[in-house]
Every structure is written in structure tokens, then in C-alpha cells.
Amino acid sequence: MRDFIRGVRDFLGSFAWFRRTPKQMRNALISAVLVWLLLAAAVITFAVFLPTIIIAITPFADEWNPAWATIFRVGAALGMLAAVLYLATRVYRSLTVIVAEHSYVRLRRAVAAHASSSLEPQRVKVSSQVGNTLLGLVTGLPLAIVVFLLSLIPIVGVVLSWTVAAVMSGREFGEELIKPSLTDETVMKKNRSRIAGFGIAANLTILIPFVGMLAMPVAVAGATALATKIAPHGN
Numbered sequence: 001m002r003d004f005i006r007g008v009r010d011f012l013g014s015f016a017w018f019r020r021t022p023k024q025m026r027n028a029l030i031s032a033v034l035v036w037l038l039l040a041a042a043v044i045t046f047a048v049f050l051p052t053i054i055i056a057i058t059p060f061a062d063e064w065n066p067a068w069a070t071i072f073r074v075g076a077a078l079g080m081l082a083a084v085l086y087l088a089t090r091v092y093r094s095l096t097v098i099v100a101e102h103s104y105v106r107l108r109r110a111v112a113a114h115a116s117s118s119l120e121p122q123r124v125k126v127s128s129q130v131g132n133t134l135l136g137l138v139t140g141l142p143l144a145i146v147v148f149l150l151s152l153i154p155i156v157g158v159v160l161s162w163t164v165a166a167v168m169s170g171r172e173f174g175e176e177l178i179k180p181s182l183t184d185e186t187v188m189k190k191n192r193s194r195i196a197g198f199g200i201a202a203n204l205t206i207l208i209p210f211v212g213m214l215a216m217p218v219a220v221a222g223a224t225a226l227a228t229k230i231a232p233h234g235n
Contacts, residue, residue, distance in 0.1 A: 007174070007197025007226075010132050011205070014222025015214070020114055021221065024107040028217035031100035036206075036213045039092050041118055046084055050077050072152075079151020079161045083144035088164040089206050090140050094175060107217065108224040117228035121181040143168055166204060167196075174199020177223030182231055191230045198226055 009069030016024045054077045061069040097104060143164075150161040174195040178188060188195065202219035206212040 003191065004197035007199075008196040010194070010226050010229075011198045011201040011219065011222050014218045014225065017111065017218065017221035017225070021107065021110040024103070024110045025217050025221065028103040028107045029099060029214065029218065031103065032096050032216040035075035035092055035096045035099060036216075039088050039095075040209075040212075043084065043088050047081065050081060054080065066180060075151050075158050076148075078158045079148045082151065082162045082165045083147040085171050085207060086141055086147060087144050089169055089173070089203055093176065093216070104180075104217075104220050107220055111224040112181065112228060113222050115225060115228040117231070119181050119224075119228055119231060121224060165219040166200060168191045170200025170203040171196045172199070173219070174223070175202045176218055177202070178227055181224045181227035184231070187230055187232065194230070195226070198223065198227075 051073075051154050058073055058076060061072055064072070092202040105121060112119045112121060147161045147165045150164060151157045153160060174197075175188070177199065178195055182188065198219075202215055202222070205218075208215075
């Protein structure tokens with residue numbers, strides 16, 4: 001738990017990279033803002049039609065007591081929203097990298113240089129990232145369905161579904177952020193809790209209105225800094 005909290009603190013401290021490497025952070029921010037606004041519009045549109053969707057797929061609840069039907073449908077709606085947000089954050093992360101990977105490479109290298117680290121962050125090929133995006137959507141769909149189904153459990157379902165979505169998406173994000181700078185699986189496994197704490201904090205920040213636009217460059221810079229700390233020669 002201590003390492004998990006350290007990871008959360010690592011992310012919160014990463015906003016300081018706007019001061020340390022301002023030029024690289026500004027360049028990386030442009031694509032993040034554009035993609036975030038695009039996906040935010042898509043999610044908001046979905047949310048507007050969500051009540052209609054839920055009523056359409058739960059006709060059996062029409063015969064229930066109105067109060068129980070409302071509770072059930074609200075829970076189902078929140079669960080479906082959690083599933084959609086889980087997929088949306090995956091798409092956001094991937095699209096942002098596809099659009100401006102060159103900016104993120106420069107940011108990672110600037111952070112590594114600032115930390116006087118010998119790490120050499122690598123560029124992720126666009127073709128590889130496109131493939132990873134499609135694969136991520138395919139592999140993410142089953143979990144999104146699980147998240148929705150969990151929301152149907154009485155009383156605890158909504159909390160459980162949002163928790164699972166946040167934890168799973170955050171853990172994936174943490175690993176995605178670290179790998180371009182650190183490929184040592186042994187080191188990553190040893191620091192799994194810290195990386196997970198970082199990724200979950202970063203992923204949740206993406207969901208905060210407007211603040212979420214800053215999350216991607218902050219996460220990339222912070223993850224690179226974290227990589228320099230946990231690498232064998234780090235501190």
C-alpha cells in the first residue's frame with residue numbers, strides 16, 4: 001500500500017514538469033487537448049441518450065414497482081457509463097500518442113536529460129500504436145461488459161463496477177506509460193504497486209472536466225521521471 005501511495009504522489013508531483021520543461025510540455029499538450037475535447041463531446045452525447053438506451057434494453061422493468069425499476073435503471077445506466085468511460089480513456093490515450101508521438105518522445109527525452117539519467121526513451125511506431133489501439137478495444141470489450149454486468153448487482157454493484165473500471169484501466173495505463181522508457185520486466189514487476197498507483201491517479205485525472213486535458217502530457221513526463229527513479233541506476 002505504501003508503494004501504491006508513492007505512485008499517486010509521483011503523479012501529483014508531475015505537474016511540476018510544466019515549469020521544468022515548459023516548451024516540450026506545451027507541444028505535447030496541443031494534441032492532448034484536441035483529442036480530449038473530441039472524446040468528451042462523444043461521451044457527453046452518449047450520456048444524453050443513455051436514459052433512452054437503458055429503457056430500451058430493460059423493457060422487463062416496466063412491470064416492476066416504479067421505485068425499484070428506477071433504482072435498477074439508474075444503476076444500470078451508471079454501470080454502462082463506467083464501461084464507456086473505460087473504453088474512452090483507452091481510446092484517448094492511444095489516439096493522443098498516434099497524433100503526436102514525436103512530441104512525447106521529445107518530452108520523455110527532455111525529462112530523462114533533466115534527471116541526468118542514462119535512459120533513452122524510444123519512439124513508439126504509429127503503425128504499432130494503431131495496432132495496439134485496435135487490439136486494446138477488442139480486448140477491452142469483455143472487461144467493459146463485465147463492468148456493466150457488475151453494476152446490476154443490488155446495492156454494491158455501482159461502486160464495484162466503477163472501482164473495477166478505475167483499477168484495471170489505471171494499471172494498464174501505468175504500464176503503457178513506463179514501457180517507452182523502461183523495458184526491464186523485473187524492475188517493473190518489483191515496482192508494480194507504485195506504477196499502478198501512478199497509472200490509476202493519472203487515469204482518474206483524465207475524467208476530470210478540463211483538468212483531464214492536462215493529464216496526458218503530465219502522465220508521460222511523470223512516468224519518465226518515475227522510470228529514472230526505479231531503474232537499476234535510479235534512486
